[in-house]
Amino acid sequence: MSLHSWLLAIRLKTLPLTLAAILLGAGSAAKADSFNAVVLLLALTTALLLQILSNIANDYGDGVRGTDSGARTGPTRVLASGQVSAVQLQQAMKAVGLFAVVSGLLLLWQALGSNISAWLGFIALGVCALLAALGYTLGRRPYGYLGLGDIAVFIFFGPVAVLGTHYLMQHQLTGTAGWAALTSGLLSVTVLNINNIRDLEADLIAGKHTLALRLGLAGARIYQLLLLAVVVLAGSQIMQGVGFLSLLALWPLSKALMQVLTVTGGELNRTLALTAQGALLFCGLLALGLAW
Numbered sequence: 223m224s225l226h227s228w229l230l231a232i233r234l235k236t237l238p239l240t241l242a243a244i245l246l247g248a249g250s251a252a253k254a255d256s257f258n259a260v261v262l263l264l265a266l267t268t269a270l271l272l273q274i275l276s277n278i279a280n281d282y283g284d285g286v287r288g289t290d291s292g293a294r295t296g297p298t299r300v301l302a303s304g305q306v307s308a309v310q311l312q313q314a315m316k317a318v319g320l321f322a323v324v325s326g327l328l329l330l331w332q333a334l335g336s337n338i339s340a341w342l343g344f345i346a347l348g349v350c351a352l353l354a355a356l357g358y359t360l361g362r363r364p365y366g367y368l369g370l371g372d373i374a375v376f377i378f379f380g381p382v383a384v385l386g387t388h389y390l391m392q393h394q395l396t397g398t399a400g401w402a403a404l405t406s407g408l409l410s411v412t413v414l415n416i417n418n419i420r421d422l423e424a425d426l427i428a429g430k431h432t433l434a435l436r437l438g439l440a441g442a443r444i445y446q447l448l449l450l451a452v453v454v455l456a457g458s459q460i461m462q463g464v465g466f467l468s469l470l471a472l473w474p475l476s477k478a479l480m481q482v483l484t485v486t487g488g489e490l491n492r493t494l495a496l497t498a499q500g501a502l503l504f505c506g507l508l509a510l511g512l513a514w
Contacts, residue, residue, distance in 0.1 A: 465511015
């Protein structure tokens with residue numbers, strides 16, 4: 223068991239999606255003069271821990287189900303490759319989950335004070351987020367195997383992350399926050415769709431019926447094109463000032479799209495990283511424009 227193995231389990235290349243979502247939520251709150259640096263730090267910490275929990279659970283769930291077989295074309299998975307044991311991954315999930323709960327409670331205490339009704343609402347959201355992080359590949363009927371991953375990713379990287387961060391700073395929602403949530407959520411779905419296009423053959427063998435598998439290669443590629451088109455349209459609704467620099471992110475995003483439309487299998491691994499980086503650049507500059 224090495225640091226490299228744990229970094230593989232954490233999947234660092236996916237974490238920019240969380241940063242993008244929280245930054246957009248903070249940017250939309252800053253536009254209304256409600257920015258709070260402490261809330262931003264705690265929201266980032268909580269969201270990153272939840273995504274790390276989801277990534278570790280995904281490695282564990284796919285590993286014990288045999289999905290990460292020799293047919294896999296994606297990055298090495300630590301359980302399937304024997305680098306980390308199932309028990310070690312279980313212990314890691316418990317530890318990360320506990321840290322996420324503590325961070326989340328500190329976030330609510332800082333942002334909401336004694337507002338009991340708001341506390342209850344966000345605690346319910348937190349429980350749903352924990353269940354979603356674990357339920358993608360764990361349990362009797364993991365929703366990732368039913369083609370529902372796209373919906374979950376959109377909800378938790380869009381409305382929950384963006385609107386949640388915005389509300390914790392401003393204590394009300396705005397139309398700007400709504401467009402920001404749509405932008406972030408759909409960008410995150412594009413990354414999941416690339417992942418699922420890459421794994422089409424392995425998922426078919428394993429019985430993991432992702433939306434990409436249900437659509438087929440051609441349909442999944444059209445889906446990717448439509449997702450990015452809506453992302454640009456939604457993002458354009460909140461571009462202002464230096465936020466127009468977010469258009470620079472269209473270069474890596476369009477380059478990644480061309481790869482999605484022309485290559486398959488393991489060649490899409492670098493496309494995933496490129497899209498995640500483009501998403502962070504796009505959302506980060508949009509957030510900067512809103513906050514400036």
